[in-house]
Amino acid sequence: MTKLFEKRFSELEEQLEAIAASKTSATSPMTGAASTYVDQNALLNWKVKAKTLLINTCGESSQQLVSFIAAERAPGFATNYEILKQLRAVFLAVKEDFEGGYLNTVRNLVQAEVFGSELEQAGELLSAGYESAAAVIAGVVLETTIRNHCTDRGIDHGKLDKMNADLAKAGAYNSIQQKRITAMAGIRNAAAHGDVEKINPGDVKGMIDDVERFLTTTLA
Incomplete structure (x- = not known):
């Protein structure tokens, strides 16, 4: 684009x-x-x-x-x-x-392209049976987006749960979105720690879709 x-x-x-x-x-x-x-x-x-x-x-x-x-x-x-x-x-x-690259919308466009490519890769890995790898990649996209939100609002970086709570408190999004992010982070953490019995392909597919929807609203 x-x-x-x-x-x-x-x-x-x-x-x-x-x-x-x-x-x-x-x-x-x-x-x-x-x-x-x-x-x-x-x-x-x-x-x-x-x-x-x-x-x-x-x-x-x-x-x-x-x-x-x-x-x-x-x-x-x-x-x-x-x-x-x-x-x-x-x-x-x-x-x-x-x-x-001095326009904020340009940064958003670039991020949308990069993140979109990474989510496509996550989807391909999921289709090939690599649920954990797919969840980890989607989790990286999610956390990077959260960090960027914090930077834009002058909120300190930290663990994902803390940044998520701080952003919701600052009005960046509502409590429903906060809970969705918490759920996505839980899937990412399970995959990263090798707890494969805690996730299934449906969970990861839902996570990828949710991350994509989150990007659509935040990078629009």
């Missing part, structure tokens, strides 16, 4: 530069002076696509999108070429932050 967004940023940058390069001069109907313009339809088409990309990578309520929308407004007798330059400044700043 991040590769697709990276490609889209580059595509839209190229399109924007092409629009800017096609600028023409004409007499302004407002001032009577010679002014620079670009194709209005092409610029409008680009703005729609750029907004969609910013929503997908930064969020609908992000400061980046707010800045982009503000840059659309024409100050005084500004031409659409001057508006383009304002939009370009915002767009390239967001592109730089995206490529540098």
Whole structure:
């Protein structure tokens, strides 16, 4: 997913530069002076696509999108070429932050991809009859996600049960989710300690599904 967004940023940058390069001069109907313009339809088409990309990578309520929308407004007798330059400044700043991994949503996208791959591996191991290995891998994904939640909220890292309780107390999720995490951790612990008689394939399958659902809500 991040590769697709990276490609889209580059595509839209190229399109924007092409629009800017096609600028023409004409007499302004407002001032009577010679002014620079670009194709209005092409610029409008680009703005729609750029907004969609910013929503997908930064969020609908992000400061980046707010800045982009503000840059659309024409100050005084500004031409659409001057508006383009304002939009370009915002767009390239967001592109730089995206490529540098400075957007929180980018971190979430990367984590979702990595964790999704690990959960797929856990599912394959389970299908091959390696319940314990599958549970351990799913448990690593779960604990890493919990640790990241603690980091985001300034909560100290510790044992999984302690972090889980602290997050629930801080309002990160409700008591029902807390109990689910406790149950998932129990399956992980049994697998890690070799207590295979305490778990079965159905337990591990349910754990993998629950971890995936937890990721869906936390990394959305």
